[in-house]
Amino acid sequence: MKITIYHLYPTLMNLYGDRGNILTLLKRSEWRGIEVIVKEIGLNDPIDLKEADILFMGGGQDKEQERVAIDLVAKGPFIKEAVEDDLVGLTICGAFQLFGKYFLTGEGKELKGIEIFDAYTEAGNRRLIGNVIVDCRELTKNWGWEIFRATLVGFENHSGKTFINPQSGKTEEEQTLPLGYVTKGFGNNGQDRTEGAVYKNLFGTYLHGSLLPKNPWLADHLILTALQRRYGTDFEFPQLDDNLEYKAHETAIKRAYTAKTSYL
């Protein structure tokens, strides 16, 4: 079995350790005997997601994000089509924002996103920084396999405030829902306690850390879902020894309560 990860803008959107997510997906697949190919897509590169199993895009600095926004919007319709076709994806921070409807800058300029997440972001006037604990039980309640604790741990650092638009009248499947609710930290906007977003198999979050190493259950969910999409359900997907991962996860939880964070 083979899994192909498409990494969007690896040199421009690589702000803070988000590469660790690619590494986690790669290793957790390899350790199960699954071959992994990572394809890098940059500015002006054509995009054909037929071969893609997982799409990943990390965060970047404001300057880089503006440049990428224009290129991403051009690639937008192809990505949207693939996500509608259940493509698995993970977007962090700036990428998460760009996969929404728009970003409203401090000067009132509206940067269009690729409109996959039913969400928008507006510039805030303070940095939302610190360790985060996210409660994802609502999200994972119907996933059908045992998750001991559906919490995510990570570190957020953003001034943008993202608001998700869950809409009545649509089924859960058609909606953009939060990834979870913050027990510690600010989350999407510091107001409604939501963190991140999920639409079909596309995930978005503000969590660095990197996200996946300390939250192996999410990494495995992405890999498993991607494999099932391509190969059906008739294959072995063994559990890995995640003792170290969970010890790191516990430390992060502890530090969310004890560490002092300060910002400029």
Added chain:
Amino acid sequence: MRKFLAILVGKLLIFISRVLKVGGGSALPGLVAEKIDPNILKKLTQKFSSGSIIITGTNGKTTTAAILASILKAAGKNVVHNYTGSNLTRGLNSTLIEKASFFGKIKADIGLFEVDEATIPEAALKIQPRAIIILNLFRDQLDRYGELEKTKDLIGRGIFLSPGSQVILNADDPLVASLKEDAKREVLFFGVENETYTQKEQHFHSADSLDCPRCGQEFLYTAKFFGHTGKYQCLKCGYTRPTPQVKVQQLKLWGMEGSDMAIEVQGTTLELKNTIAGFYNVYNILAATAVAFSLEIPLEVIKRGVESFSSAFGRLEKIKIGSKNLYLLLIKNPSGFSEVVETLVADSKPKSLLIALNDNFADGTDVSWIWDTNLELLKNHYRFITVSGIRAYDMVLRLKYADLAGNIDIEENLETAVQKSLEKVEDGEYLYLLPTYTAMLDIRNWLTKKGIVLPFWKIK
């Protein structure tokens, strides 16, 4: 009156903190003093006959300042220097208050200060330094600074606020070199010309600024040193690496043993042989030489100063413990950590390592940065790795995903970790300790309490 009170209280706090062994008094005294007299920094630095030097940048401040201090001493100058690396204004003030008389007189010719990047505007304005040198700008502690552009702008502000200062810039770092526009005066550039140690094609992505700061086009590099430093040019707007006036023409690195280099300045060549390891330290030596040159210190004196230098506080610091040796190599950010690792694996001898990762305020509270570091290089180059610190498990995870297996132990308690690791080291051999900042301070404090290391205030 304010000044007197500030100094009095400051000195009292320094005394108390040392007697009670609650710290070295390198930050709190200064903090309280500046609350009493907000202009204390200006008042205490006004009267140096040779003015002050400010050194800033992401990596290398402490080492560059220490090398420069060695050169200045060789030149017979009396220096006030915040050598422990306490580099916010409170740190500068603590250093000055300690050296000052109760009435604010300091017996020194020159002030030498490493200054935290975000503190540059205030420090430059109050000190009005004779020279300000910027070493590099790498991604570091994003939870404190936000973004690289903002950091560069802060430094630019500082340069603008001290119009009389000589500005000295790293030509090989495009972001730093672009500060010339903010300088609006003649700038002294330093850089490496020799291309022996350039990166191969597929190097790890710890680069941050690969684009032209003027027009945003991606740079073409004819040679890359590390991170985003190298020889660059923009094919769109023509912005090119400036020719450095102080440059390394010959270079030979000897792994952990040090290096030989030839620096050309104004047509003359200065040959230096030193014991400070690593390519990143070539820049620190070069930078210190550039400052010394701008101060018109004769080349033979510079040579003496550099060659008699051994290490800075907690950076490549060698400490003897019984029959064994400890080698402290501070780690702070992806480029710094990657460079330390590259230096460690440069020779074929497997190393005994202790990595200590903390996430306190001074270490950076977001440990994401370890995932941007090229630890894969350690494969087959280590005897054992002990992992310690508050976030030991994060580091162990990083090593696991770097496919490093076997001989990796976790011991969260730092002192126990050092003891256990030393037991596994042969007599006469080295334990290489890679701590983040507060872990480094904890280790030094512990060694000081055991009498192995002199308390840092007794060294000078």
